[in-house]
Amino acid sequence: MPGSRRSSGLTDGATWADYRRRQGSWLVRPLVTEVSRQLAVLENSGAALPPSWAPVPGSDRDARMRALARETVVRSWPDAPPDDDAEALDAAAHLGVAAFDAAKATLLHMLRLGYLLASTRDERNELAAHGTSVHGALARSRQRVQDLVRRRLDTERKRYTPLETAVARLTEEFATTQGTPEQLRVAWQTLAAVVARATPLLTRLSGGASEEPAAPRGSAPGTGARPALRERRADAAAQMRCYLDYFSRGDVVTRLLELTVATRAMVPVLAEVEQPMELVQVSSDTRTLLAPGRDAAAEKLTGFQLHHFGAFYKDSWRVNDWMWGRLDGCGWLVHLLLDPRRIQTVLENDEVARGARARTFADSLSRALDDLPVPGDVLADLAFLDDETASVPVSLPNLAAWVASALQEHVAAEELPAVAAQIRREQRPTDAARAWLAEFDRSRSAGTGVAPGRDVLARLTATCPVASERLADEAARRTPLFLRTATRTAAVGTSVVAGLLRPVTALRPTVAVARLLTRAAHAVTARIVPRRPARPGEDGGER
Structure with missing residues (x-):
C-alpha cells in the first residue's frame, strides 16, 4: 500500500543519531580543513580581516568551525526512522551525497555479483547497461573545494561578515554543490528503478547457481590462488538472494536508505565507501624470454648509478x-x-564449450602471434578454464x-x-x-x-x-668521455664553491687558484679529447 510504513527494523532513533554525528563530521572535514588553511594564508599575508575572524586566545577556532559546520549540514537531516515511504524518499534526498554514494555502492556491488553469475554476453551487456544508469543517476559538480572556499571567504571578508555566519553559508553552499534535494530525490528514484529493472535477471542468475559450493582443488593455503569459479558463483548467489529477499519486502528506497544508515552508523568514523581495487607494481624486476638471465633491474639498467642519474653519462x-x-x-x-577471470568471461561470451576452452584460447593467441608454437607450460596454466572446480590463478x-x-x-x-x-x-x-x-x-x-x-x-x-x-670501469680506462666529464664537474664545482665562499676573504686566493686550475684542466681536456661527431648515416639523434 503506497505510503504505508514498511520498516525493516534495521534502524532506530539511536542509529540515526549516530549516523548524523559520524557522517556529518566526515562530510565537513575537507571543507573545514580548507577554510582553516586559507584563513592562515590570509592572516600571514596581512589582509584586512573582520575582528571575529581572528583566533581567540584559549579557544580552538578549528573545533568551533567543525562543530558549526556539522550542525549546519545535519540541520535538515532526519533524526528518526521515516514513518512511510514518501517520508523515506524525502529523508534520503536531504541526507546529501554521502548517503547516496553509500547506496550507490550497494547497488554496484549487486551488479558485480550478477556479472560474476552471468554466463552469456547478453546477460553481461544488460548488467553493464544497469551499471551505466547507476553511475549517471547524479551529475556531480566539478568545482573544487579550494575555489569554493576562496570565493566565499573573499566575499564575506569584504562584507565583514562574522566568522560563524560565513562558515554556515559556506557549508550550505558546499552541501548544495554536491547535489540539491531535488536532484538527490530523482537520483534515489533512479536507483530504485534500476533495482526494479535488474531484479528479474538477478533472480534468474542467483537461482541458477549451485547452492553447495564445491571444494577448490589444486590450491593450498598461502598460495594466493582465487577460489574456484563454482565456489565464487555459489557465494555470489547466496549474497544475491539475501539482497533480493531484503528488497522484495518493501519499498526499495526505504529499504536501501535504512540499510545505508545502519551500515554507515557502525563503520569506523570517517571511513570511505569501500571499493575493490587491485594494484600491480610495474618495475624492471621482471623477466623476458628474449633474455632469461636478466630478470633484475640492476642487470639491465645503467641509470641506477650515481644516485639514479647514471644514464645521463653516455648516449648508449x-x-x-x-x-x-x-x-x-x-x-x-x-x-x-x-587476467584469468577476464579470459573465463570472454570464452563464456563466445560460447566455447567447456573442455575445449584452454586449447581454443591458446590457438587463437597463436594465430594472432603469427602461428607461434604454444609451449606446454602455457596449456598447463590454462587448464583451469576447462574445470570450474579448479582454483583460479591470480x-x-x-x-x-x-x-x-x-x-x-x-x-x-x-x-x-x-x-x-x-x-x-x-x-x-x-x-x-x-x-x-x-x-x-x-x-x-x-x-x-x-x-x-x-x-x-x-x-x-x-x-x-x-x-x-659501470662508471668505475670508465674511470679505470680513462676514456675521453670520462676525462671531459670529470674536469667539467670539477670546474663547475669550484665555481659554485667560489660563489658560496665569496664573503670569506681569507679563502678567496685559494678558491681563485682552484677555480683557475680546474677551468684550465677542462679547457685542455676538451681540446685534446674533443667530442666525436656523428658519421654520415649514423643514427645519433636523441632518444
Missing part, C-alpha cells in the same frame, strides 16, 4: 635503458590484459611471458640498431662492445635485413654489454 646508456623500459613495459601490459606468468615475447621481438628489432649506432659513436668502446657490434653487423648482413630472426634477436638482447658498463 640512455638508449639501453629506454630499450629495456619498452621491453619490460610491454611485458607488464600483457600481464595486466591476460595471474598467468608463463602465458604472459610467451605472448609478450612475440611483441618484444618488434621492440628489440627497433631499438637494437639505435644501441649499436650509439656504441659506434663512442671513441673508445669496450672490447665486449666491439665484439657485440661485430655480431650485430653480421646479423644484418646475413640476409635477414634490419630485423634479424627470433634467435638472433634474443642472443643480441641477452648479450648486449651496455647494461653491464
Whole structure:
C-alpha cells in the first residue's frame, strides 16, 4: 500500500543519531580543513580581516568551525526512522551525497555479483547497461573545494561578515554543490528503478547457481590462488538472494536508505565507501624470454648509478635503458590484459564449450602471434578454464611471458640498431662492445635485413654489454668521455664553491687558484679529447 510504513527494523532513533554525528563530521572535514588553511594564508599575508575572524586566545577556532559546520549540514537531516515511504524518499534526498554514494555502492556491488553469475554476453551487456544508469543517476559538480572556499571567504571578508555566519553559508553552499534535494530525490528514484529493472535477471542468475559450493582443488593455503569459479558463483548467489529477499519486502528506497544508515552508523568514523581495487607494481624486476638471465633491474639498467642519474653519462646508456623500459613495459601490459577471470568471461561470451576452452584460447593467441608454437607450460596454466572446480590463478606468468615475447621481438628489432649506432659513436668502446657490434653487423648482413630472426634477436638482447658498463670501469680506462666529464664537474664545482665562499676573504686566493686550475684542466681536456661527431648515416639523434 503506497505510503504505508514498511520498516525493516534495521534502524532506530539511536542509529540515526549516530549516523548524523559520524557522517556529518566526515562530510565537513575537507571543507573545514580548507577554510582553516586559507584563513592562515590570509592572516600571514596581512589582509584586512573582520575582528571575529581572528583566533581567540584559549579557544580552538578549528573545533568551533567543525562543530558549526556539522550542525549546519545535519540541520535538515532526519533524526528518526521515516514513518512511510514518501517520508523515506524525502529523508534520503536531504541526507546529501554521502548517503547516496553509500547506496550507490550497494547497488554496484549487486551488479558485480550478477556479472560474476552471468554466463552469456547478453546477460553481461544488460548488467553493464544497469551499471551505466547507476553511475549517471547524479551529475556531480566539478568545482573544487579550494575555489569554493576562496570565493566565499573573499566575499564575506569584504562584507565583514562574522566568522560563524560565513562558515554556515559556506557549508550550505558546499552541501548544495554536491547535489540539491531535488536532484538527490530523482537520483534515489533512479536507483530504485534500476533495482526494479535488474531484479528479474538477478533472480534468474542467483537461482541458477549451485547452492553447495564445491571444494577448490589444486590450491593450498598461502598460495594466493582465487577460489574456484563454482565456489565464487555459489557465494555470489547466496549474497544475491539475501539482497533480493531484503528488497522484495518493501519499498526499495526505504529499504536501501535504512540499510545505508545502519551500515554507515557502525563503520569506523570517517571511513570511505569501500571499493575493490587491485594494484600491480610495474618495475624492471621482471623477466623476458628474449633474455632469461636478466630478470633484475640492476642487470639491465645503467641509470641506477650515481644516485639514479647514471644514464645521463653516455648516449648508449640512455638508449639501453629506454630499450629495456619498452621491453619490460610491454611485458607488464600483457600481464595486466591476460587476467584469468577476464579470459573465463570472454570464452563464456563466445560460447566455447567447456573442455575445449584452454586449447581454443591458446590457438587463437597463436594465430594472432603469427602461428607461434604454444609451449606446454602455457596449456598447463590454462587448464583451469576447462574445470570450474579448479582454483583460479591470480595471474598467468608463463602465458604472459610467451605472448609478450612475440611483441618484444618488434621492440628489440627497433631499438637494437639505435644501441649499436650509439656504441659506434663512442671513441673508445669496450672490447665486449666491439665484439657485440661485430655480431650485430653480421646479423644484418646475413640476409635477414634490419630485423634479424627470433634467435638472433634474443642472443643480441641477452648479450648486449651496455647494461653491464659501470662508471668505475670508465674511470679505470680513462676514456675521453670520462676525462671531459670529470674536469667539467670539477670546474663547475669550484665555481659554485667560489660563489658560496665569496664573503670569506681569507679563502678567496685559494678558491681563485682552484677555480683557475680546474677551468684550465677542462679547457685542455676538451681540446685534446674533443667530442666525436656523428658519421654520415649514423643514427645519433636523441632518444
